[in-house]
Amino acid sequence: xxxxxxxxxxxxxxxxxxxxxxxxxxxxxxxxxxxxxxxxxxxxxxxxxxxxxxxxxxxxxxxxxxxxxxxxxxxxxxxxx
Numbered sequence: 001x002x003x004x005x006x007x008x009x010x011x012x013x014x015x016x017x018x019x020x021x022x023x024x025x026x027x028x029x030x031x032x033x034x035x036x037x038x039x040x041x042x043x044x045x046x047x048x049x050x051x052x053x054x055x056x057x058x059x060x061x062x063x064x065x066x067x068x069x070x071x072x073x074x075x076x077x078x079x080x081x
Contacts, residue, residue: 004030025052 004025033051050056062070 024054
């Protein structure tokens with residue numbers, strides 16, 4: 001997930017892009033996905049389990065975009081652009 005509303009976010013300096021992307025997830029949502037991963041039935045074995053709409057959209061965009069665009073977006077999110 002991108003940002004999760006935990007004590008870590010309140011005790012550290014805000015990330016450069018956190019303000020734009022927002023914090024839309026709580027620890028309960030992450031815990032639900034973590035718990036559900038090994039308990040999923042009828043699904044193929046997966047490595048990545050997206051949590052939240054933003055992450056799902058980012059993963060979908062990554063599959064459709066060229067690698068140079070992915071690198072540019074990651075740099076933007078990291079505040080390097």
